[in-house]
Amino acid sequence: MATFNNKHWLLTHIRNSFISTDDTGISELVMNSDDLAKNLANSYSKMKLSPGNNAIVDESLFYIYPDLINEEEDTEDLLSQSFDINYTQEGPFAFRFRTNTAAKLEKISEIRKKQSQMKTVKVDDSIIKLNQEIEDDSTLFIRKEVNKTINEPVRSKLTEQFETLPPIQLNKFREYSIFDGSSYPSNESKTIQVYITPISELKDYPIRCCVHSIAKIEEFIGYILFKCLNLYPEYAEHLEEVKNYGLFISDESGEPDLDFPALDLTEVIAKYQFNILALAKRVIPHMQNRTLSVASDTTTVFIHPVIRQPSIDTNRSLPTNLRNNQNELAMNVHETMVEAPIYQAYRVYLVTKKHFKTEVQLGISAEKIEVDPLQQKSSNYFFRLKSTHFSMESVAFCEVTSRKSSRFEFRISYNPLHYDPLSFAASTSFDTTISFPSYTLKTMTFETDPTTAEQICLKVNNILLLRTSSVRREYLNRHEKIKKSFIRKKKFPI
Amino acid sequence: MVQSEGEPILATAGYDHTIKIWAPYSGTTVKTLQHSDSQVNALAIKNYLAAGGFQSIRLYDLNASTNPLINFEGVSKNVTAVGFQEDNRFMYTGSEDSRVRIWDLNCPQPVCKRMFDCLNPVTSVCLHPNQVEVAISTSIGGIYIWDIKTDHNEQLMPESNCSLSSIDISPNGKYMAAINNKGSTFIWDLYADEKKYTKTLARLRFVSQQRYGLKCKFSPDSTLLVATGGDGTARLYKCEDDFKLYRELKIDKFWMWDVAFSNDSKYLFVASSDGTARLWKIETKNIEREYLGHSKALTAIAFRDEFIKPSN
Numbered sequence: 001m002a003t004f005n006n007k008h009w010l011l012t013h014i015r016n017s018f019i020s021t022d023d024t025g026i027s028e029l030v031m032n033s034d035d036l037a038k039n040l041a042n043s044y045s046k047m048k049l050s051p052g053n054n055a056i057v058d059e060s061l062f063y064i065y066p067d068l069i070n071e072e073e074d075t076e077d078l079l080s081q082s083f084d085i086n087y088t089q090e091g092p093f094a095f096r097f098r099t100n101t102a103a104k105l106e107k108i109s110e111i112r113k114k115q116s117q118m119k120t121v122k123v124d125d126s127i128i129k130l131n132q133e134i135e136d137d138s139t140l141f142i143r144k145e146v147n148k149t150i151n152e153p154v155r156s157k158l159t160e161q162f163e164t165l166p167p168i169q170l171n172k173f174r175e176y177s178i179f180d181g182s183s184y185p186s187n188e189s190k191t192i193q194v195y196i197t198p199i200s201e202l203k204d205y206p207i208r209c210c211v212h213s214i215a216k217i218e219e220f221i222g223y224i225l226f227k228c229l230n231l232y233p234e235y236a237e238h239l240e241e242v243k244n245y246g247l248f249i250s251d252e253s254g255e256p257d258l259d260f261p262a263l264d265l266t267e268v269i270a271k272y273q274f275n276i277l278a279l280a281k282r283v284i285p286h287m288q289n290r291t292l293s294v295a296s297d298t299t300t301v302f303i304h305p306v307i308r309q310p311s312i313d314t315n316r317s318l319p320t321n322l323r324n325n326q327n328e329l330a331m332n333v334h335e336t337m338v339e340a341p342i343y344q345a346y347r348v349y350l351v352t353k354k355h356f357k358t359e360v361q362l363g364i365s366a367e368k369i370e371v372d373p374l375q376q377k378s379s380n381y382f383f384r385l386k387s388t389h390f391s392m393e394s395v396a397f398c399e400v401t402s403r404k405s406s407r408f409e410f411r412i413s414y415n416p417l418h419y420d421p422l423s424f425a426a427s428t429s430f431d432t433t434i435s436f437p438s439y440t441l442k443t444m445t446f447e448t449d450p451t452t453a454e455q456i457c458l459k460v461n462n463i464l465l466l467r468t469s470s471v472r473r474e475y476l477n478r479h480e481k482i483k484k485s486f487i488r489k490k491k492f493p494i
Numbered sequence: 495m496v497q498s499e500g501e502p503i504l505a506t507a508g509y510d511h512t513i514k515i516w517a518p519y520s521g522t523t524v525k526t527l528q529h530s531d532s533q534v535n536a537l538a539i540k541n542y543l544a545a546g547g548f549q550s551i552r553l554y555d556l557n558a559s560t561n562p563l564i565n566f567e568g569v570s571k572n573v574t575a576v577g578f579q580e581d582n583r584f585m586y587t588g589s590e591d592s593r594v595r596i597w598d599l600n601c602p603q604p605v606c607k608r609m610f611d612c613l614n615p616v617t618s619v620c621l622h623p624n625q626v627e628v629a630i631s632t633s634i635g636g637i638y639i640w641d642i643k644t645d646h647n648e649q650l651m652p653e654s655n656c657s658l659s660s661i662d663i664s665p666n667g668k669y670m671a672a673i674n675n676k677g678s679t680f681i682w683d684l685y686a687d688e689k690k691y692t693k694t695l696a697r698l699r700f701v702s703q704q705r706y707g708l709k710c711k712f713s714p715d716s717t718l719l720v721a722t723g724g725d726g727t728a729r730l731y732k733c734e735d736d737f738k739l740y741r742e743l744k745i746d747k748f749w750m751w752d753v754a755f756s757n758d759s760k761y762l763f764v765a766s767s768d769g770t771a772r773l774w775k776i777e778t779k780n781i782e783r784e785y786l787g788h789s790k791a792l793t794a795i796a797f798r799d800e801f802i803k804p805s806n
Contacts, residue, residue, distance in 0.1 A: 140607065177787045
């Protein structure tokens, strides 16, 4: 009320009331250019400052409360807005960012709430003597006769439970229970809704997992499996080892988004901001991370991803089975290498230039790749496919090119001009051609489910690694050169 | 989910600022209690759960929230021992500020009724089965037997230049045992004099641990004594067989900090610094359960079993 006899304050108040209550915004447009109170204040300060001005200034006209004018920045704020208008309650300004202070106040009120539930007893040694003198302790300290002979045998409930209850199945992921975040304050834990996609009955309802934020993704997966098994012990047989699963970005439907690779196993969960994730089986169990490229450079397939030990503050480490993961991994890779040259046939779709899809049998052995069309429907009558066989010596590369949630596309590229007795050079019109000055590559695109696609690519690349043909070598050389020149161009744009 | 009445309860705590309540048979966590700002040095369960930590004594109601029910303010140093009287009449605490306090639990708020100053940091406190005398061990190796009612006390010094880690009196009142930081275990015979004060008679001294001795405890039926320590073993001795070694329970490299027996003395819970509590069947030396869930070392364990009277 004290400000009501301040003309300047009243002016700004009226002005701001007009601006903030007029939803059409016209008042603001009109008044934006002339802020009467501000102009008066400015002219007053100019008049006061100009040395040659001896005219008597009518102070009452420019009277401004000292507190309002002293601090320049604050003055502007105070003059430009009214205290009576609360921006947080109505109008377009309803949204307000939470400040640190608000968060702090909330924390304090939470602590207060906790304290109100908790009684406090003061430990004060000076009043003990008094207690001792005033009160009669005959009921408090009663001497009991001790029977020195052994009492009749007692049984314990625990022993009875062990004898009578059926043996229980212990949770096989229980070593991960240390990452339970529910006992930590909210800034040290993360709560994430996780969809368990490998179990069809559970994939529609997420499990709420509260995890300690120091946990690595691998440890988090272990904790999810632990929690899942705790809630649904009947699925114990459905769940495999931790390394067979990956955490994928997901939307609210729970469908893992396979366009993105699985979260890096060695990263800390605190790094990610996701509220919803999906647990899914890795496409190829022994491949630790989809982030490893399969085709562009075959050697990367055989780099064993290092699994970091779960970090715990004490010196303890998790049981040895985790430590052995790396050896198992090496064994798995070794087995695929050994099995790679053995002939295997896959049913896949061949994608032609015109986006026709034809079901073919793709046979892969150490010697050659055979593409045999399966029985075709009448719609494709005019587009009859011939069998294509080409030697493994002529294959340059094989890689997954597109990853859609259920269908993966992969390409096999070979040189049809490569001399080989097995090659029939039966190139068909649907092959796309990549031209290099001195050699030509033909590429065939196939489509199939993710697991098969990854398996085929791995198999072909393993074979290519075992037998380094001239086509392959040339491809790799050129690939390197293209890469280098690309980098050079990037570095020197001129 | 709260334990129903009559179910055994296991509580474990240590350096991760939490107390976990377990269903001992299923090995699952029933509840996690907050013990903010401090580690837990000692635990005891009766109707309430008592936890002693750095400058804190807290009482928890197991059926209520995860926050403490009563917080004792103003203790200056570590609280190293907590325990309850048999009928839950009073609670005793011992701390490094060299004082043992007796808290009356029958009042609306616990009131400190008695206090005993040992002049040296208290490492362990044990209530005599007669419920009115308390045995106290201190960090300079001294032992006090204090009569709460009359304030009379006896002093002992079994060995100089060492610290006693733990003291216990057998439930039948026959023996008192103490273990020191050098791994030596001392046994005394107890008897009452004409004024009913407990007197001691040194009986035995033997090395029960190669390294640091941490805890000694008699089984509820007074037939076994367990001694644990820094060499990762819990050694069980037969009392009636002149304390001959009966069983040795061993884990790799970690320290065993605290133990608890089942009521029939057949099972032993051990808390160790690998953050795991284990349940051993003493006779077979089998680990029956492992309680995994703590992220740091465990230093305290408490177990409340239910007696089952023989049917006849």
